[in-house]
Amino acid sequence: MNTAVIDKGLVSQFLALAKPRVVSLIVFCAVIGMFLATTGLPSASVLVFGTLGIGLTAGSAAAVNCLIEQRIDAVMARTRARPLPSGTISSMQTVTFAFIVGGIGLFLLHAFVNPLTMWLTFATFVGYAVIYTVLLKPNTPQNIVIGGASGAMPPVLGWAAVTGQVTLEPVILFLIIFVWTPPHFWSLALYRTQDYARAGLPMLPVTHGPEYTRTMILRYTLALFAVTLLPFAIGMSGWLYLVCAVALSGQFLVRAVQMKRAYSDALARRTFRYSIVYLAALFSALLIDHYVR
16 A cells, blocks of 8 residues: 555656646647647647657656756755755666656657657757756856757647658747747746746846836747747748737737836736646647638
């Protein structure tokens, strides 16, 4: 009885290492890319093994991120309860978990999807777990901007899984997430500034102050509004998506303006949460439009 409870608890800790909420958004965007890549439906094998492979590799990258940042996580209120800082999982267990899960993910992609998707997914792993976590995050306030390239890859991976190539359409999907990332993450950083300062991380609100950060959020949100119009501009989507994109981006822009004019931590928190809903809704609208027009 006790062993079962311990095992269940251990499984939940390993699951926490993989950051399931983050991975679920990654997988969602990858799956959208798969469906948008074909006029019909993706094959069952590509859908299943592509989703598993991308999801497992993303979970592995998240675990490596937790391993490298465990000392930083220990001093931040938002992350101090994670498995490594709390001592419920050891560093060796994390390395083993990341190696096995990532290895299985890449194997599935190579064996059952195609080599291009496997290599792109591996490059995304390196970009997040190594380039962003080790080089960018602790050294430059532009870490989110540059490192956002890794986070923007999921729809490209999904598209490559179905077609075996990368064309203009997935690049536009990449651009949407790439431009979305700074206002999304800087909204979080604004109400967690003291946490990042305590951890010694050069996040934009720490290095340049909250006023400058709010200005940059507004500028990137304006750029995001423009970028989300590109699928309609190139004929990738129809009027349904355009209406949804304008409505969703307009609401995001209103929140960015409000933060610029009358900031509060509560508003930044709501903007951060809205940004997650925004991306999911935007890509859902693109998917629905793809099949109804």
